[in-house]
Amino acid sequence: MSDYDVIVAGGGLTGTITAQSIAHYSNQNLKILVVDRNPATFPGRKSLAGWVCGDACSKEAVDFMTDRIKVQWTKPEIEHDVKGVMAFSPDKETAIPFDGAGYMLNRQKLPEIQNERCRKMGIELENEISLTGLIYEGQQVIGVQGTDNKTKEPFKKTSKIVIDATGVTSMLRNGLQNSTKVEKRIDRRDLESTGRYIMYFEPGEKDLTEFDPDYCIIHLDQDIAPGGYGWVFPKADNKVNIGLGVEKSLLDKRNQRLGKKDNVESLMKEYLHRNTAIQNAKLSNDPEDINNNSGVFQVSVRRQNDCMVSGGYMMVGDSAWMPKPIDAGGIGPALIAGTILGNNVVQAIEAKDVSEASLWQFNLDYIKEYGYKTAGLELFRRLVQQMTNDQISYGMKHFLGNMDVESISKGEHPDFSGLGKIGMIIRGALNKTVAEGLRYTSKENQWLVQHYNNYPKEPQGFDQWNKQLHQRLNESFTKIETFGS
Ligand SMILES: Cc1cc2nc3c(=O)[nH]c(=O)nc-3n(C[C@H](O)[C@H](O)[C@H](O)COP(=O)(O)OP(=O)(O)OC[C@H]3O[C@@H](n4cnc5c(N)ncnc54)[C@H](O)[C@@H]3O)c2cc1C
Incomplete structure (x- = not known):
């Protein structure tokens, strides 16, 4: 008999949303514990430096959460409303709008309010626990362990499922022992x-x-x-x-x-x-x-982890490398993923099956909603990263049509396939290289989106799928370097 149905490791932005989503989808019928290393006075703090973040978040992502799990954000956790994000070229002559209307959050106030909501939903919170790893029974994760900083005693609690929301430096992911599919280390x-x-x-x-x-x-x-x-x-x-x-x-x-x-x-x-x-x-x-x-x-600014579940274990938010590759926006994907994951957890527990195969649906649901586009955006980011200021300014001014801007503002990879066709005069060899690079990443993006649409429905198909993904990505990374200035 486990201590809890679900332990959420990490009570940051993602952890508390995920816990609330699980409580919502289970009609508050599951026993949920959120564990965090921070003292109760500093909930959700990323590190001793604070809640370091740009604090911006799209209204669309907040609405996604609110519509589904009825969690509403208002003032004071929302500090200021904005009409959108504007990305300026280095010469400032071109600006691309991103993301639509949104909010500036108060990241210190938000977790205080989130925690209050968690308590009202019957979710238990334990502070000042530094987690160091997972507890296993055979191939199955059955709990978490670490140290209680208040008593200096070892901390051990068991659960049917552990959700890893401990952020980008996750020790749980780094040391995960029951999966060859989940990636442990980031480049x-x-x-x-x-x-x-x-x-x-x-x-x-x-x-x-x-x-x-x-x-x-x-x-x-x-x-x-x-x-x-x-x-x-x-x-x-x-x-x-x-x-x-x-x-x-x-x-x-x-x-x-x-x-x-x-x-x-x-x-x-x-x-x-x-x-x-x-x-x-x-x-x-x-x-x-x-x-x-x-x-x-x-x-992190890459695609989400290629696999986000193993027996009894799921990852969400920064621990799964969810921030969007082109702008590092991690709050939106975290709200979407945390909301989705609540449903997956409840389904698995109701089915009395918390194996890798049973939790697999989370990979599919997240990819369908958001994750299908991130590998293409990762390539686009790599291409832009190696351009000069002149190339970025020229490219933003001359190569971005209305449709491309619309794609970018929706977080999709722009389609540059028409670039360089008859009638388009491109000034200078370096800008020709940029055009070629953009055409190339558009083409690769199409393949990648298709490949993610074919993400295996069950764990058995993963190794083959993942091999193809890595082969294609490795070729692309090498090719992209040839477009460098
Ligand atoms: C400088 C900067 C600017 C950013 N700007 C934006 C932006 O404007 N918009 C946007 O959408 N995103 C932005 N991001 C990304 C965004 O901040 C993250 O995506 C978001 O905070 C992720 O939340 P999380 O809960 O997954 O992780 P975190 O916020 O890192 O929370 C992790 C939680 O787990 C706890 N924890 C960690 N390890 C342990 C352990 N071993 N034991 C117990 N508890 C543990 C921590 O105490 C913390 O409470 C920015 C990031 C940075 C660094």
């Missing part, structure tokens, strides 16, 4: 090092490409944010979440190219300093920001 090039400040400021020059109270602004710029981007997200007319992300090996190359020795922190300072719309910026001392106004953390 360093699929991680972005990111940092941000939450600040109040005095208005400087009025320049809507630098600060816009109605739009989240993204700056693509390989000098200030190599392999990533800078962002200026409004929290009020005079309050901002400003930060940037870089890919480490591309930062090294950029430093060599410019003869500099920058790191994420020095680039963040420079990015803030050069913003003419933001003057005399000061870190926010609001009670709900005070422990969260400056920090650095990492985020």
